[in-house]
Amino acid sequence: MQNFWDQRYAQRVKLMKSSAIRDLLKLTEQPEIISFAGGLPAPDVFPIEQVDAASHKVLQERGAQALQYGPSEGYGPLLELIARTASRDGLPITPENVFITSGSQQGLDFIGRLLVNPGDLVLVESPTYMGALQALAPYGAEYVTIPSDEHGMITSSLEEVLATRKPKLMYVLPNFQNPAGVTMSLERRRQLVELAIRYEIPIIEDDPYSQLRFEGEHLPSLLTLENELRGTEEDTYRGYIIQLNTFSKVLAPGLRVAWMIAAPELVRKLVQSKQGADLQTASLNQMIAYELMRDGFIERHIPLIRRTYRERRDVMLNAMDEHFPACIHWTRPEGGMFLWITLPEGMNATELLREAVKENVAFVPGASFHAEGGVQNTLRLSFSNATPERIREGIARLGRVFHKAVAAQTTTASTHV
Ligand SMILES: Cc1ncc(COP(=O)(O)O)c(C=O)c1O
Structure with missing residues:
Protein backbone atom coordinates (compact mmCIF):
# COMPACT_ATOMS: atom_id res chain seq x y z
CA MET A 1 0.00 0.00 0.00
CA GLN A 2 1.30 3.46 -0.91
CA ASN A 3 1.74 5.92 1.91
CA PHE A 4 1.66 9.72 1.91
CA TRP A 5 5.40 9.99 1.21
CA ASP A 6 5.62 7.46 -1.63
CA GLN A 7 4.35 10.00 -4.16
CA ARG A 8 6.68 12.74 -2.92
CA TYR A 9 10.14 11.20 -3.05
CA ALA A 10 12.73 12.60 -5.46
CA GLN A 11 13.63 10.45 -8.50
CA ARG A 12 16.96 9.42 -6.98
CA VAL A 13 15.23 7.74 -4.02
CA LYS A 14 14.36 4.90 -6.41
CA LEU A 15 18.09 4.28 -6.70
CA MET A 16 18.63 4.01 -2.94
CA LYS A 17 18.94 0.58 -1.36
CA SER A 18 18.95 -0.39 2.28
CA SER A 19 22.15 -2.16 3.31
CA ALA A 20 21.67 -5.87 3.92
CA ILE A 21 24.32 -5.56 6.63
CA ARG A 22 22.49 -2.83 8.54
CA ASP A 23 19.24 -4.80 8.41
CA LEU A 24 21.10 -7.88 9.56
CA LEU A 25 22.84 -6.03 12.35
CA LYS A 26 19.45 -5.42 13.92
CA LEU A 27 18.84 -9.14 14.03
CA THR A 28 22.30 -9.97 15.30
CA GLU A 29 22.07 -7.57 18.24
CA GLN A 30 20.45 -10.45 20.12
CA PRO A 31 23.16 -11.72 22.48
CA GLU A 32 22.61 -15.40 21.69
CA ILE A 33 23.63 -14.84 18.05
CA ILE A 34 27.32 -15.22 17.27
CA SER A 35 27.67 -12.65 14.56
CA PHE A 36 30.37 -12.63 11.91
CA ALA A 37 28.16 -10.23 9.93
CA GLY A 38 28.82 -6.57 10.74
CA GLY A 39 32.22 -5.00 10.15
CA LEU A 40 32.56 -4.00 13.77
CA PRO A 41 35.93 -3.44 15.47
CA ALA A 42 36.59 -5.37 18.69
CA PRO A 43 35.19 -3.42 21.65
CA ASP A 44 38.00 -4.92 23.79
CA VAL A 45 40.53 -2.70 22.00
CA PHE A 46 38.64 0.57 22.34
CA PRO A 47 40.96 2.91 24.27
CA GLU A 299 50.79 4.54 16.78
CA ARG A 300 51.46 2.77 20.09
CA HIS A 301 47.92 1.38 20.16
CA ILE A 302 47.86 -0.14 16.65
CA PRO A 303 50.09 -3.15 17.55
CA LEU A 304 47.46 -4.24 20.11
CA ILE A 305 44.73 -4.11 17.45
CA ARG A 306 46.95 -6.08 15.05
CA ARG A 307 47.73 -8.75 17.67
CA THR A 308 44.07 -9.08 18.63
CA TYR A 309 42.82 -9.42 15.05
CA ARG A 310 45.65 -11.70 14.03
CA GLU A 311 44.79 -14.10 16.83
CA ARG A 312 41.12 -14.01 15.85
CA ARG A 313 41.91 -14.58 12.18
CA ASP A 314 44.08 -17.58 13.10
CA VAL A 315 41.42 -19.03 15.38
CA MET A 316 38.85 -18.62 12.59
CA LEU A 317 41.08 -20.17 9.90
CA ASN A 318 41.99 -23.14 12.12
CA ALA A 319 38.36 -23.74 13.07
CA MET A 320 37.38 -23.56 9.38
CA ASP A 321 40.03 -26.16 8.51
CA GLU A 322 38.58 -28.39 11.19
CA HIS A 323 34.84 -27.92 10.60
CA PHE A 324 34.17 -26.90 6.98
CA PRO A 325 33.61 -29.40 4.14
CA ALA A 326 36.55 -29.71 1.72
CA CYS A 327 34.53 -28.31 -1.21
CA ILE A 328 34.35 -24.85 0.42
CA HIS A 329 37.13 -22.32 -0.25
CA TRP A 330 38.19 -19.17 1.54
CA THR A 331 40.71 -16.33 1.42
CA ARG A 332 43.63 -15.94 3.90
CA PRO A 333 43.85 -12.21 4.61
CA GLU A 334 47.18 -10.73 5.69
CA GLY A 335 45.38 -8.06 7.70
CA GLY A 336 42.11 -6.21 8.15
CA MET A 337 38.86 -7.63 9.47
CA PHE A 338 37.28 -9.88 6.83
CA LEU A 339 37.57 -13.11 4.93
CA TRP A 340 35.58 -14.35 1.98
CA ILE A 341 34.07 -17.76 1.40
CA THR A 342 33.19 -19.38 -1.90
CA LEU A 343 30.68 -22.22 -1.71
CA PRO A 344 30.25 -24.82 -4.47
CA GLU A 345 28.32 -23.62 -7.55
CA GLY A 346 24.59 -23.88 -7.10
CA MET A 347 24.60 -23.17 -3.36
CA ASN A 348 22.78 -20.07 -2.17
CA ALA A 349 24.30 -18.13 0.74
CA THR A 350 21.09 -16.20 1.47
CA GLU A 351 19.20 -19.45 1.96
CA LEU A 352 22.04 -20.77 4.11
CA LEU A 353 21.87 -17.65 6.27
CA ARG A 354 18.31 -18.61 7.27
CA GLU A 355 19.61 -22.00 8.40
CA ALA A 356 22.58 -20.38 10.15
CA VAL A 357 20.36 -18.00 12.11
CA LYS A 358 18.43 -21.05 13.40
CA GLU A 359 21.81 -22.19 14.79
CA ASN A 360 22.36 -18.67 16.24
CA VAL A 361 25.21 -17.70 13.95
CA ALA A 362 25.25 -14.99 11.26
CA PHE A 363 27.29 -13.84 8.23
CA VAL A 364 26.65 -11.58 5.24
CA PRO A 365 25.67 -13.26 1.97
CA GLY A 366 28.00 -12.11 -0.81
CA ALA A 367 25.36 -11.08 -3.38
CA SER A 368 25.08 -7.50 -2.09
CA PHE A 369 28.84 -6.93 -2.56
CA HIS A 370 28.55 -7.65 -6.28
CA ALA A 371 27.44 -4.48 -8.06
CA GLU A 372 25.92 -6.44 -10.93
CA GLY A 373 24.36 -9.03 -8.59
CA GLY A 374 23.87 -12.62 -9.63
CA VAL A 375 26.59 -14.30 -7.55
CA GLN A 376 24.80 -16.37 -4.90
CA ASN A 377 27.49 -18.76 -3.68
CA THR A 378 29.74 -16.37 -1.72
CA LEU A 379 29.68 -14.85 1.76
CA ARG A 380 31.69 -12.59 4.05
CA LEU A 381 32.84 -13.38 7.57
CA SER A 382 34.25 -10.76 9.91
CA PHE A 383 36.78 -12.06 12.45
CA SER A 384 37.38 -8.81 14.37
CA ASN A 385 34.42 -8.52 16.68
CA ALA A 386 33.78 -11.93 18.29
CA THR A 387 36.06 -13.34 21.01
CA PRO A 388 38.20 -16.41 20.12
CA GLU A 389 35.86 -18.70 22.11
CA ARG A 390 32.81 -17.42 20.25
CA ILE A 391 34.66 -17.68 16.93
CA ARG A 392 35.42 -21.38 17.62
CA GLU A 393 31.81 -22.08 18.57
CA GLY A 394 30.35 -20.01 15.72
CA ILE A 395 32.50 -21.70 13.07
CA ALA A 396 31.58 -25.14 14.44
CA ARG A 397 27.89 -24.19 14.08
CA LEU A 398 28.46 -22.87 10.55
CA GLY A 399 30.34 -26.07 9.71
CA ARG A 400 27.21 -28.08 10.64
CA VAL A 401 25.04 -25.84 8.42
CA PHE A 402 27.47 -26.19 5.49
CA HIS A 403 27.85 -29.98 5.87
CA LYS A 404 24.06 -30.37 5.83
CA ALA A 405 23.77 -28.17 2.72
CA VAL A 406 26.53 -30.04 0.88
CA ALA A 407 24.91 -33.39 1.76
CA ALA A 408 21.52 -32.12 0.52
CA GLN A 409 23.12 -30.90 -2.72
CA THR A 410 24.83 -34.27 -3.26
CA THR A 411 21.56 -36.13 -2.66
CA THR A 412 19.68 -33.85 -5.10
CA ALA A 413 22.43 -34.30 -7.70
CA SER A 414 22.42 -38.10 -7.40
CA THR A 415 18.61 -38.37 -7.72
CA HIS A 416 18.87 -36.39 -10.97
CA VAL A 417 21.40 -38.69 -12.64
C1 LIG B 1 36.03 -0.02 2.82
C2 LIG B 1 35.34 0.87 3.77
N1 LIG B 1 35.18 2.16 3.46
C3 LIG B 1 34.57 3.02 4.29
C4 LIG B 1 34.07 2.58 5.51
C5 LIG B 1 33.38 3.59 6.39
O1 LIG B 1 34.19 3.96 7.42
P1 LIG B 1 33.89 5.20 8.37
O2 LIG B 1 33.59 4.64 9.72
O3 LIG B 1 35.13 6.03 8.36
O4 LIG B 1 32.71 5.94 7.79
C6 LIG B 1 34.21 1.24 5.87
C7 LIG B 1 33.66 0.76 7.14
O5 LIG B 1 33.54 -0.40 7.42
C8 LIG B 1 34.87 0.38 4.98
O6 LIG B 1 35.05 -0.93 5.26
Whole structure:
Protein backbone atom coordinates (compact mmCIF):
# COMPACT_ATOMS: atom_id res chain seq x y z
CA MET A 1 0.00 0.00 0.00
CA GLN A 2 1.30 3.46 -0.91
CA ASN A 3 1.74 5.92 1.91
CA PHE A 4 1.66 9.72 1.91
CA TRP A 5 5.40 9.99 1.21
CA ASP A 6 5.62 7.46 -1.63
CA GLN A 7 4.35 10.00 -4.16
CA ARG A 8 6.68 12.74 -2.92
CA TYR A 9 10.14 11.20 -3.05
CA ALA A 10 12.73 12.60 -5.46
CA GLN A 11 13.63 10.45 -8.50
CA ARG A 12 16.96 9.42 -6.98
CA VAL A 13 15.23 7.74 -4.02
CA LYS A 14 14.36 4.90 -6.41
CA LEU A 15 18.09 4.28 -6.70
CA MET A 16 18.63 4.01 -2.94
CA LYS A 17 18.94 0.58 -1.36
CA SER A 18 18.95 -0.39 2.28
CA SER A 19 22.15 -2.16 3.31
CA ALA A 20 21.67 -5.87 3.92
CA ILE A 21 24.32 -5.56 6.63
CA ARG A 22 22.49 -2.83 8.54
CA ASP A 23 19.24 -4.80 8.41
CA LEU A 24 21.10 -7.88 9.56
CA LEU A 25 22.84 -6.03 12.35
CA LYS A 26 19.45 -5.42 13.92
CA LEU A 27 18.84 -9.14 14.03
CA THR A 28 22.30 -9.97 15.30
CA GLU A 29 22.07 -7.57 18.24
CA GLN A 30 20.45 -10.45 20.12
CA PRO A 31 23.16 -11.72 22.48
CA GLU A 32 22.61 -15.40 21.69
CA ILE A 33 23.63 -14.84 18.05
CA ILE A 34 27.32 -15.22 17.27
CA SER A 35 27.67 -12.65 14.56
CA PHE A 36 30.37 -12.63 11.91
CA ALA A 37 28.16 -10.23 9.93
CA GLY A 38 28.82 -6.57 10.74
CA GLY A 39 32.22 -5.00 10.15
CA LEU A 40 32.56 -4.00 13.77
CA PRO A 41 35.93 -3.44 15.47
CA ALA A 42 36.59 -5.37 18.69
CA PRO A 43 35.19 -3.42 21.65
CA ASP A 44 38.00 -4.92 23.79
CA VAL A 45 40.53 -2.70 22.00
CA PHE A 46 38.64 0.57 22.34
CA PRO A 47 40.96 2.91 24.27
CA ILE A 48 38.23 4.15 26.60
CA GLU A 49 40.55 5.57 29.27
CA GLN A 50 42.73 7.39 26.74
CA VAL A 51 39.71 8.91 24.98
CA ASP A 52 38.42 9.96 28.42
CA ALA A 53 41.77 11.56 29.32
CA ALA A 54 42.10 13.28 25.92
CA SER A 55 38.58 14.73 26.09
CA HIS A 56 39.26 15.95 29.64
CA LYS A 57 42.47 17.62 28.48
CA VAL A 58 40.80 19.24 25.46
CA LEU A 59 37.90 20.54 27.55
CA GLN A 60 40.20 21.86 30.28
CA GLU A 61 42.65 23.54 27.93
CA ARG A 62 40.52 24.59 24.92
CA GLY A 63 36.95 23.92 26.10
CA ALA A 64 35.31 26.90 24.40
CA GLN A 65 36.94 26.04 21.07
CA ALA A 66 35.94 22.37 21.38
CA LEU A 67 32.29 23.31 21.95
CA GLN A 68 32.23 26.03 19.27
CA TYR A 69 31.64 25.81 15.50
CA GLY A 70 34.87 25.34 13.58
CA PRO A 71 36.15 25.46 9.97
CA SER A 72 34.32 23.22 7.47
CA GLU A 73 37.57 21.74 6.13
CA GLY A 74 38.54 20.55 9.62
CA TYR A 75 40.44 21.49 12.78
CA GLY A 76 43.61 23.28 11.57
CA PRO A 77 46.19 21.49 13.77
CA LEU A 78 44.69 18.12 12.75
CA LEU A 79 44.94 19.02 9.04
CA GLU A 80 48.58 19.99 9.58
CA LEU A 81 49.42 16.86 11.53
CA ILE A 82 47.79 14.59 8.93
CA ALA A 83 49.61 16.41 6.12
CA ARG A 84 52.95 16.05 7.95
CA THR A 85 52.38 12.34 8.59
CA ALA A 86 51.26 11.68 5.01
CA SER A 87 54.31 13.44 3.56
CA ARG A 88 56.76 11.29 5.56
CA ASP A 89 57.61 9.16 2.49
CA GLY A 90 58.33 12.20 0.37
CA LEU A 91 54.80 12.89 -0.85
CA PRO A 92 54.03 16.61 -1.35
CA ILE A 93 50.98 16.64 0.94
CA THR A 94 50.12 19.99 2.49
CA PRO A 95 47.16 20.94 4.72
CA GLU A 96 45.43 22.21 1.55
CA ASN A 97 45.28 18.56 0.38
CA VAL A 98 43.49 17.37 3.52
CA PHE A 99 39.80 17.46 4.34
CA ILE A 100 38.06 16.09 7.44
CA THR A 101 34.81 14.15 7.04
CA SER A 102 32.32 12.63 9.47
CA GLY A 103 33.51 9.12 8.61
CA SER A 104 34.86 7.97 5.25
CA GLN A 105 31.32 7.07 4.36
CA GLN A 106 30.54 10.78 4.16
CA GLY A 107 33.56 11.21 1.89
CA LEU A 108 32.06 8.67 -0.52
CA ASP A 109 28.77 10.56 -0.56
CA PHE A 110 30.54 13.85 -1.29
CA ILE A 111 32.48 12.29 -4.16
CA GLY A 112 29.16 11.14 -5.61
CA ARG A 113 27.75 14.64 -5.27
CA LEU A 114 30.71 16.31 -6.90
CA LEU A 115 31.65 13.90 -9.64
CA VAL A 116 28.80 11.57 -10.61
CA ASN A 117 26.10 12.50 -13.13
CA PRO A 118 23.21 10.11 -13.85
CA GLY A 119 24.50 7.39 -16.17
CA ASP A 120 28.19 7.93 -15.42
CA LEU A 121 30.19 4.71 -15.38
CA VAL A 122 32.01 3.86 -12.16
CA LEU A 123 34.46 0.96 -12.24
CA VAL A 124 34.47 -1.22 -9.14
CA GLU A 125 36.03 -4.50 -8.12
CA SER A 126 33.82 -7.55 -7.88
CA PRO A 127 33.15 -7.98 -5.00
CA THR A 128 33.41 -4.51 -3.49
CA TYR A 129 32.41 -2.49 -0.41
CA MET A 130 28.63 -2.32 -0.32
CA GLY A 131 28.66 1.09 1.39
CA ALA A 132 30.37 2.63 -1.66
CA LEU A 133 27.78 1.14 -4.01
CA GLN A 134 25.08 2.59 -1.76
CA ALA A 135 26.73 6.01 -1.59
CA LEU A 136 27.21 6.52 -5.34
CA ALA A 137 24.01 4.84 -6.63
CA PRO A 138 21.61 7.70 -5.76
CA TYR A 139 23.67 10.06 -7.95
CA GLY A 140 22.98 7.74 -10.88
CA ALA A 141 26.28 5.84 -10.98
CA GLU A 142 26.23 2.84 -13.30
CA TYR A 143 28.67 0.22 -12.14
CA VAL A 144 31.02 -1.72 -14.34
CA THR A 145 32.65 -4.57 -12.45
CA ILE A 146 36.22 -5.79 -12.84
CA PRO A 147 36.87 -9.29 -11.52
CA SER A 148 39.39 -9.82 -8.74
CA ASP A 149 41.34 -12.78 -7.39
CA GLU A 150 43.69 -13.34 -4.44
CA HIS A 151 45.96 -10.55 -5.78
CA GLY A 152 43.16 -7.99 -6.03
CA MET A 153 41.61 -6.41 -9.11
CA ILE A 154 42.63 -8.20 -12.32
CA THR A 155 44.23 -5.33 -14.22
CA SER A 156 44.35 -7.14 -17.57
CA SER A 157 40.52 -7.22 -17.46
CA LEU A 158 40.54 -3.55 -16.55
CA GLU A 159 42.68 -2.78 -19.59
CA GLU A 160 40.20 -4.60 -21.85
CA VAL A 161 37.29 -2.60 -20.42
CA LEU A 162 39.12 0.71 -20.79
CA ALA A 163 39.78 0.01 -24.45
CA THR A 164 36.06 0.39 -25.19
CA ARG A 165 34.44 2.29 -22.30
CA LYS A 166 35.12 5.63 -20.69
CA PRO A 167 34.40 5.51 -16.97
CA LYS A 168 34.18 8.66 -14.87
CA LEU A 169 35.79 7.11 -11.81
CA MET A 170 37.35 3.96 -10.41
CA TYR A 171 36.78 2.81 -6.84
CA VAL A 172 39.46 0.51 -5.41
CA LEU A 173 40.36 -1.02 -2.02
CA PRO A 174 44.01 -2.07 -2.30
CA ASN A 175 44.56 -3.39 1.26
CA PHE A 176 42.70 -6.27 2.97
CA GLN A 177 39.71 -5.48 0.90
CA ASN A 178 36.22 -5.29 2.37
CA PRO A 179 34.68 -7.81 1.75
CA ALA A 180 37.21 -10.29 0.28
CA GLY A 181 40.19 -9.65 2.58
CA VAL A 182 42.58 -9.72 -0.41
CA THR A 183 45.45 -7.28 -1.05
CA MET A 184 46.35 -5.92 -4.46
CA SER A 185 49.87 -6.92 -5.56
CA LEU A 186 52.51 -4.27 -6.26
CA GLU A 187 52.61 -5.15 -9.95
CA ARG A 188 48.86 -4.70 -10.31
CA ARG A 189 48.94 -1.45 -8.32
CA ARG A 190 51.46 -0.12 -10.83
CA GLN A 191 49.38 -1.31 -13.79
CA LEU A 192 46.24 0.24 -12.34
CA VAL A 193 47.90 3.60 -11.78
CA GLU A 194 49.49 3.58 -15.25
CA LEU A 195 46.08 2.95 -16.79
CA ALA A 196 44.48 5.70 -14.69
CA ILE A 197 47.13 8.15 -15.90
CA ARG A 198 46.93 7.01 -19.51
CA TYR A 199 43.12 7.30 -19.63
CA GLU A 200 42.93 10.25 -17.19
CA ILE A 201 40.53 8.57 -14.78
CA PRO A 202 40.40 9.54 -11.10
CA ILE A 203 40.74 6.70 -8.58
CA ILE A 204 39.05 6.66 -5.19
CA GLU A 205 41.56 4.76 -3.03
CA ASP A 206 39.56 3.64 0.00
CA ASP A 207 42.08 2.61 2.61
CA PRO A 208 40.70 2.11 6.12
CA TYR A 209 42.71 -1.05 6.86
CA SER A 210 46.30 -0.55 5.66
CA GLN A 211 47.63 -0.08 9.20
CA LEU A 212 46.09 -3.37 10.28
CA ARG A 213 48.65 -5.63 8.58
CA PHE A 214 49.54 -8.79 10.57
CA GLU A 215 52.03 -10.31 8.18
CA GLY A 216 53.80 -9.67 4.89
CA GLU A 217 55.25 -6.41 3.67
CA HIS A 218 53.57 -3.03 3.56
CA LEU A 219 52.95 -2.05 -0.08
CA PRO A 220 53.02 1.51 -1.42
CA SER A 221 49.66 3.23 -1.76
CA LEU A 222 48.13 4.13 -5.12
CA LEU A 223 48.67 7.75 -4.11
CA THR A 224 52.42 7.20 -3.68
CA LEU A 225 52.75 5.24 -6.92
CA GLU A 226 50.75 7.74 -8.92
CA ASN A 227 52.78 10.63 -7.58
CA GLU A 228 56.00 8.80 -8.54
CA LEU A 229 54.76 7.82 -11.99
CA ARG A 230 53.59 11.30 -12.91
CA GLY A 231 57.07 12.43 -11.87
CA THR A 232 56.15 16.06 -11.21
CA GLU A 233 58.06 18.44 -8.97
CA GLU A 234 54.89 19.88 -7.40
CA ASP A 235 55.07 21.09 -3.83
CA THR A 236 51.35 20.37 -3.38
CA TYR A 237 49.79 17.11 -4.60
CA ARG A 238 47.57 17.67 -7.69
CA GLY A 239 47.07 14.16 -9.06
CA TYR A 240 44.14 11.85 -9.84
CA ILE A 241 43.93 9.94 -6.58
CA ILE A 242 41.35 10.68 -3.90
CA GLN A 243 42.50 8.77 -0.85
CA LEU A 244 40.05 8.00 1.97
CA ASN A 245 41.39 7.32 5.47
CA THR A 246 39.65 7.00 8.81
CA PHE A 247 40.16 6.90 12.56
CA SER A 248 37.33 4.32 12.74
CA LYS A 249 39.53 1.22 12.68
CA VAL A 250 42.58 2.50 14.57
CA LEU A 251 40.77 4.47 17.28
CA ALA A 252 36.97 4.21 17.41
CA PRO A 253 34.22 4.41 14.77
CA GLY A 254 31.87 6.17 17.20
CA LEU A 255 33.96 9.34 16.99
CA ARG A 256 33.06 9.65 13.28
CA VAL A 257 36.31 11.35 12.29
CA ALA A 258 37.97 10.53 8.96
CA TRP A 259 40.00 12.36 6.33
CA MET A 260 40.51 12.58 2.60
CA ILE A 261 43.65 13.47 0.68
CA ALA A 262 43.07 15.02 -2.74
CA ALA A 263 44.06 17.87 -5.05
CA PRO A 264 43.41 21.29 -3.41
CA GLU A 265 40.93 22.28 -6.17
CA LEU A 266 38.79 19.27 -5.33
CA VAL A 267 39.17 19.86 -1.58
CA ARG A 268 37.76 23.38 -2.01
CA LYS A 269 34.66 21.94 -3.69
CA LEU A 270 34.39 19.26 -1.01
CA VAL A 271 34.34 22.00 1.59
CA GLN A 272 31.31 23.52 -0.15
CA SER A 273 29.60 20.11 -0.04
CA LYS A 274 30.36 19.87 3.66
CA GLN A 275 28.79 23.26 4.30
CA GLY A 276 25.55 22.02 2.75
CA ALA A 277 25.67 18.68 4.55
CA ASP A 278 26.65 19.20 8.20
CA LEU A 279 28.80 22.39 8.27
CA GLN A 280 31.71 20.53 9.87
CA THR A 281 32.73 17.38 11.72
CA ALA A 282 32.28 17.67 15.50
CA SER A 283 35.02 19.98 16.88
CA LEU A 284 35.38 18.04 20.15
CA ASN A 285 35.81 14.71 18.36
CA GLN A 286 38.41 16.11 15.96
CA MET A 287 40.35 17.58 18.87
CA ILE A 288 40.27 14.25 20.74
CA ALA A 289 41.57 12.45 17.63
CA TYR A 290 44.23 15.15 17.27
CA GLU A 291 45.45 14.77 20.87
CA LEU A 292 45.70 10.99 20.56
CA MET A 293 47.53 11.19 17.24
CA ARG A 294 49.84 14.05 18.29
CA ASP A 295 51.15 12.35 21.43
CA GLY A 296 51.84 9.12 19.51
CA PHE A 297 49.13 7.12 21.30
CA ILE A 298 47.48 5.83 18.11
CA GLU A 299 50.79 4.54 16.78
CA ARG A 300 51.46 2.77 20.09
CA HIS A 301 47.92 1.38 20.16
CA ILE A 302 47.86 -0.14 16.65
CA PRO A 303 50.09 -3.15 17.55
CA LEU A 304 47.46 -4.24 20.11
CA ILE A 305 44.73 -4.11 17.45
CA ARG A 306 46.95 -6.08 15.05
CA ARG A 307 47.73 -8.75 17.67
CA THR A 308 44.07 -9.08 18.63
CA TYR A 309 42.82 -9.42 15.05
CA ARG A 310 45.65 -11.70 14.03
CA GLU A 311 44.79 -14.10 16.83
CA ARG A 312 41.12 -14.01 15.85
CA ARG A 313 41.91 -14.58 12.18
CA ASP A 314 44.08 -17.58 13.10
CA VAL A 315 41.42 -19.03 15.38
CA MET A 316 38.85 -18.62 12.59
CA LEU A 317 41.08 -20.17 9.90
CA ASN A 318 41.99 -23.14 12.12
CA ALA A 319 38.36 -23.74 13.07
CA MET A 320 37.38 -23.56 9.38
CA ASP A 321 40.03 -26.16 8.51
CA GLU A 322 38.58 -28.39 11.19
CA HIS A 323 34.84 -27.92 10.60
CA PHE A 324 34.17 -26.90 6.98
CA PRO A 325 33.61 -29.40 4.14
CA ALA A 326 36.55 -29.71 1.72
CA CYS A 327 34.53 -28.31 -1.21
CA ILE A 328 34.35 -24.85 0.42
CA HIS A 329 37.13 -22.32 -0.25
CA TRP A 330 38.19 -19.17 1.54
CA THR A 331 40.71 -16.33 1.42
CA ARG A 332 43.63 -15.94 3.90
CA PRO A 333 43.85 -12.21 4.61
CA GLU A 334 47.18 -10.73 5.69
CA GLY A 335 45.38 -8.06 7.70
CA GLY A 336 42.11 -6.21 8.15
CA MET A 337 38.86 -7.63 9.47
CA PHE A 338 37.28 -9.88 6.83
CA LEU A 339 37.57 -13.11 4.93
CA TRP A 340 35.58 -14.35 1.98
CA ILE A 341 34.07 -17.76 1.40
CA THR A 342 33.19 -19.38 -1.90
CA LEU A 343 30.68 -22.22 -1.71
CA PRO A 344 30.25 -24.82 -4.47
CA GLU A 345 28.32 -23.62 -7.55
CA GLY A 346 24.59 -23.88 -7.10
CA MET A 347 24.60 -23.17 -3.36
CA ASN A 348 22.78 -20.07 -2.17
CA ALA A 349 24.30 -18.13 0.74
CA THR A 350 21.09 -16.20 1.47
CA GLU A 351 19.20 -19.45 1.96
CA LEU A 352 22.04 -20.77 4.11
CA LEU A 353 21.87 -17.65 6.27
CA ARG A 354 18.31 -18.61 7.27
CA GLU A 355 19.61 -22.00 8.40
CA ALA A 356 22.58 -20.38 10.15
CA VAL A 357 20.36 -18.00 12.11
CA LYS A 358 18.43 -21.05 13.40
CA GLU A 359 21.81 -22.19 14.79
CA ASN A 360 22.36 -18.67 16.24
CA VAL A 361 25.21 -17.70 13.95
CA ALA A 362 25.25 -14.99 11.26
CA PHE A 363 27.29 -13.84 8.23
CA VAL A 364 26.65 -11.58 5.24
CA PRO A 365 25.67 -13.26 1.97
CA GLY A 366 28.00 -12.11 -0.81
CA ALA A 367 25.36 -11.08 -3.38
CA SER A 368 25.08 -7.50 -2.09
CA PHE A 369 28.84 -6.93 -2.56
CA HIS A 370 28.55 -7.65 -6.28
CA ALA A 371 27.44 -4.48 -8.06
CA GLU A 372 25.92 -6.44 -10.93
CA GLY A 373 24.36 -9.03 -8.59
CA GLY A 374 23.87 -12.62 -9.63
CA VAL A 375 26.59 -14.30 -7.55
CA GLN A 376 24.80 -16.37 -4.90
CA ASN A 377 27.49 -18.76 -3.68
CA THR A 378 29.74 -16.37 -1.72
CA LEU A 379 29.68 -14.85 1.76
CA ARG A 380 31.69 -12.59 4.05
CA LEU A 381 32.84 -13.38 7.57
CA SER A 382 34.25 -10.76 9.91
CA PHE A 383 36.78 -12.06 12.45
CA SER A 384 37.38 -8.81 14.37
CA ASN A 385 34.42 -8.52 16.68
CA ALA A 386 33.78 -11.93 18.29
CA THR A 387 36.06 -13.34 21.01
CA PRO A 388 38.20 -16.41 20.12
CA GLU A 389 35.86 -18.70 22.11
CA ARG A 390 32.81 -17.42 20.25
CA ILE A 391 34.66 -17.68 16.93
CA ARG A 392 35.42 -21.38 17.62
CA GLU A 393 31.81 -22.08 18.57
CA GLY A 394 30.35 -20.01 15.72
CA ILE A 395 32.50 -21.70 13.07
CA ALA A 396 31.58 -25.14 14.44
CA ARG A 397 27.89 -24.19 14.08
CA LEU A 398 28.46 -22.87 10.55
CA GLY A 399 30.34 -26.07 9.71
CA ARG A 400 27.21 -28.08 10.64
CA VAL A 401 25.04 -25.84 8.42
CA PHE A 402 27.47 -26.19 5.49
CA HIS A 403 27.85 -29.98 5.87
CA LYS A 404 24.06 -30.37 5.83
CA ALA A 405 23.77 -28.17 2.72
CA VAL A 406 26.53 -30.04 0.88
CA ALA A 407 24.91 -33.39 1.76
CA ALA A 408 21.52 -32.12 0.52
CA GLN A 409 23.12 -30.90 -2.72
CA THR A 410 24.83 -34.27 -3.26
CA THR A 411 21.56 -36.13 -2.66
CA THR A 412 19.68 -33.85 -5.10
CA ALA A 413 22.43 -34.30 -7.70
CA SER A 414 22.42 -38.10 -7.40
CA THR A 415 18.61 -38.37 -7.72
CA HIS A 416 18.87 -36.39 -10.97
CA VAL A 417 21.40 -38.69 -12.64
C1 LIG B 1 36.03 -0.02 2.82
C2 LIG B 1 35.34 0.87 3.77
N1 LIG B 1 35.18 2.16 3.46
C3 LIG B 1 34.57 3.02 4.29
C4 LIG B 1 34.07 2.58 5.51
C5 LIG B 1 33.38 3.59 6.39
O1 LIG B 1 34.19 3.96 7.42
P1 LIG B 1 33.89 5.20 8.37
O2 LIG B 1 33.59 4.64 9.72
O3 LIG B 1 35.13 6.03 8.36
O4 LIG B 1 32.71 5.94 7.79
C6 LIG B 1 34.21 1.24 5.87
C7 LIG B 1 33.66 0.76 7.14
O5 LIG B 1 33.54 -0.40 7.42
C8 LIG B 1 34.87 0.38 4.98
O6 LIG B 1 35.05 -0.93 5.26
